[in-house]
Amino acid sequence: MAISQKACSRCSKPVSMQTLPPISGTEGAYKLVLDGVSVMACAENHKRFVYPDLAMRLMDQVANPDVSGLYAATQRGLFKKRAYCAKCSIELPAGKPDSKDYRVSVSLADIPPVVVTLSAPVLKCAQCGTEQLPDTDDLLKYVFKAMVHSFRSAEIHAQ
Numbered sequence: 001m002a003i004s005q006k007a008c009s010r011c012s013k014p015v016s017m018q019t020l021p022p023i024s025g026t027e028g029a030y031k032l033v034l035d036g037v038s039v040m041a042c043a044e045n046h047k048r049f050v051y052p053d054l055a056m057r058l059m060d061q062v063a064n065p066d067v068s069g070l071y072a073a074t075q076r077g078l079f080k081k082r083a084y085c086a087k088c089s090i091e092l093p094a095g096k097p098d099s100k101d102y103r104v105s106v107s108l109a110d111i112p113p114v115v116v117t118l119s120a121p122v123l124k125c126a127q128c129g130t131e132q133l134p135d136t137d138d139l140l141k142y143v144f145k146a147m148v149h150s151f152r153s154a155e156i157h158a159q
Contacts, residue, residue: 007042010157016041028141030120030146037114037154038111039156049158062104072135083123102116
């Protein structure tokens with residue numbers, strides 16, 4: 001997908017590509033920092049994504065354990081939900097989760113890589129040692145919302 005050079009949709013002024021300083025967003029116990037996000041900006045500092053689907057491209061990379069190393073436990077149980085390891089399927093110990101930072105460099109065509117750093121609560125599997133989010137739903141509930149908050153904090157719009 002090519003980067004659109006069309007004029008700003010808010011003020012009709014020409015745009016150019018800029019790289020933002022680190023931006024961050026928080027949702028619950030999840031904090032996400034995006035470093036090196038490229039945007040199209042005009043002289044009035046109206047910003048839009050270089051790709052309309054930039055947020056989804058970044059989230060796809062974060063949610064892919066082969067790329068990010070970020071695993072998420074599955075929840076099972078009819079009445080009482082319990083967390084099970086994403087790798088070996090053993091029940092994870094209940095208790096207060098630890099915190100871990102995940103760092104992913106996402107390379108996209110025509111722009112510099114975006115470095116995504118996620119600070120998240122994790123449970124550690126007693127059998128295989130895998131650290132993972134307490135629930136797969138946390139990716140959508142918290143991680144994606146933290147990403148949205150980071151874009152909003154920088155006033156980036158999907159023009």
